[in-house]
Amino acid sequence: MDDSISSILTKAFIFYFCECLVLWFLMAGYTANYDKLATTIYINGTEINYYGNDSYRNYIFPIRIVNHIDSMHPKTDLELSNKYIIKLTECEVYYESSGLRKNNNLGNNCGEKNDHELKFKIVDESSFTMKIYRKNKLIYDGEFVSDVTDYISEKGRYYFHIYGKRRAGIISNVESHFAFNVVIGGGNYED
Amino acid sequence: MKTKIVIIGLVIVSLLTLLLFDYLAGKSINYVAYDIENEEKFINEMYEFAPELFKFDDSGKAIIYIRNFTDEDGYTNTKYETTSRQLIFDKDLNECDGYYVVYKKSDSDKLEVDMSHICDMLDY
Numbered sequence: 001m002d003d004s005i006s007s008i009l010t011k012a013f014i015f016y017f018c019e020c021l022v023l024w025f026l027m028a029g030y031t032a033n034y035d036k037l038a039t040t041i042y043i044n045g046t047e048i049n050y051y052g053n054d055s056y057r058n059y060i061f062p063i064r065i066v067n068h069i070d071s072m073h074p075k076t077d078l079e080l081s082n083k084y085i086i087k088l089t090e091c092e093v094y095y096e097s098s099g100l101r102k103n104n105n106l107g108n109n110c111g112e113k114n115d116h117e118l119k120f121k122i123v124d125e126s127s128f129t130m131k132i133y134r135k136n137k138l139i140y141d142g143e144f145v146s147d148v149t150d151y152i153s154e155k156g157r158y159y160f161h162i163y164g165k166r167r168a169g170i171i172s173n174v175e176s177h178f179a180f181n182v183v184i185g186g187g188n189y190e191d
Numbered sequence: 192m193k194t195k196i197v198i199i200g201l202v203i204v205s206l207l208t209l210l211l212f213d214y215l216a217g218k219s220i221n222y223v224a225y226d227i228e229n230e231e232k233f234i235n236e237m238y239e240f241a242p243e244l245f246k247f248d249d250s251g252k253a254i255i256y257i258r259n260f261t262d263e264d265g266y267t268n269t270k271y272e273t274t275s276r277q278l279i280f281d282k283d284l285n286e287c288d289g290y291y292v293v294y295k296k297s298d299s300d301k302l303e304v305d306m307s308h309i310c311d312m313l314d315y
Contacts, residue, residue, distance in 0.1 A: 009197060016201045020208040051284060073278065074286055133285065136312045156314040159285050179284040187315025 033103060034168050035092070036067065037123065040109040041162070042087040043182060047109065048076045050180040058172040069178075080185030084152045088128065088144070088162065091120040126164035126176065133159040155185035230279075231304045234291055238302055245302075251295040257288050257309065281310040289313055 034056045041048040051074040056065040078084075091110035093102040096119050111120035128144035132151050140151045144162060152158055164176035237260060238245055244260060247253045279287045289311035294303040 005193065009200070012197060012201065013204055016204055017208055020205050020212075024209065024212045051278075051280070051286070075288070133312060135314055157312065159312060161284065177284065179280075179286075181286055181288075183315060189315050 034065065034172070034174065035101075036103050037090045037125070037166075038093050038110055038120070039069075039164075039176070039178065040089045040091075041178065041180070042089075043076070043078060043084055044081055046076060046078055048180050048182065050074050050178045052176060052178040055175045055177075056168060056172065057175065074180040075183065076180065077183045077186070080155060082149070084148045084184075086144075086146050086148055086160075089122060090124070090126060090164075091122045094119050094121065126166040128165075129163045131161040131163075133161075152184055154188065156188040157181055157183045230291075230306055230309070231302075234293060234304045235302055238293075245293060245295075247293075247295050251297070253293045253295070255291045255293055256313075257290060279309070285310065285312065 036054060039050075039052075041050055050069075052069040054065075054067040054069065056067070089110040094100065095102055096117055102118065110122060111118070129142065130140065130144045131138060132140040132148065134156060140148075159181045160179070162176075162178045164174075164178075166174050166176075168174045234255070237255075241260065244255060245253045281287055287310040289309045290313075291309060292305040292307075294305070296303060
C-alpha cells in the first residue's frame with residue numbers, strides 16, 4: 001500500500017472514530033430522557049430507604065445510560081416479627097396541575113405519602129430478581145419473592161438487592177438495581 | 192478491492208468504538224468500593240479531632256467501627272463536623288459499615304490504616 005492511500009485510510013479512520021464519538025454523545029443526550037419510574041419499597045409497612053441505579057440500554061445502537069438513584073442512607077431498622085413481607089411498587093409520576101409527566105423521580109415514592117402537587121400511576125412493567133446477603137454470605141438468589149420470612153430467621157442485619165428489568169420501547173430496555181439493608185430486632189451482637 | 196477493505200474497516204472501527212463506549216458506560220454503574228487515600232486521610236483527621244475514639248492496645252492497635260463516628264443517616268456525626276466522610280459501598284452496592292484496624296507507629300505521627308474489614312457485613 002503506497003503512502004498516499006495509507007494517509008487517506010488513516011484520516012478516514014480518525015474521522016470515523018470522531019463521528020462515532022459525536023454520535024454516541026448525541027444519542028446519549030437523547031436517550032437520557034427515557035421514561036423513568038419512581039419506586040417504593042416497604043417491608044411490613046415500613047418504607048425502606050434504598051440506594052440504586054437505572055441502566056438504559058439500546059440494542060441496535062449499543063448505548064447505555066446510567067441514572068443513579070442516590071436518595072438516602074440505605075439502612076432501615078425493623079422490629080422483630082414472625083412474618084416479613086416486601087411490597088415493591090413502581091409508578092409513573094405526573095404533575096397534578098398540568099398533567100405532564102415528571103421524569104426525574106429521584107426521591108419520589110409512589111404517592112402513599114400524600115403529595116398534593118403530584119399524582120401517581122401505578123404500573124407493573126418490570127420483572128424482578130432478588131439476592132439476600134447476611135454476614136457476607138449469599139442466602140438467597142432467585143426470583144423476587146414477596147414473603148421473605150424463610151430467609152430472615154432471627155435478629156441480625158440483612159442486605160437486599162432487587163434487580164428489575166423492563167422494556168423501554170421496541171429495541172431498548174431499562175435495568176434497575178435497588179440495594180438496601182435492614183437491621184432486624186436491633187441486630188445480633190454475638191459476632 | 193481497496194474500497195471494500197476501507198468500508199469493512201470503517202464498519203469494524205465504528206462497531207468497536209461503540210462497544211468501547213458501551214463498556215465504559217457499563218463500568219460506571221458500580222460505585223468505586225472506596226478511595227483508600229481518602230479513607231486514610233479521614234481516619235487521620237478523625238484522630239486529631241476525636242482521639243478518645245481510638246482505644247489502642249499495648250501493641251498500638253485499635254479497632255474503629257464506622258458506626259462510632261457516623262450519625263443515623265450514615266454520614267459523619269455533626270459533632271465531628273471539621274471532617275467529613277461519604278457513604279461507601281462495595282462493588283455490589285452493599286453499604287460498607289464495618290470497621291477499620293488502625294495501627295499507631297512509634298516512629299511516625301501518621302496512623303496506619305487496614306481497610307480490609309470496612310465492608311464486612313456486621314450483624315447489627
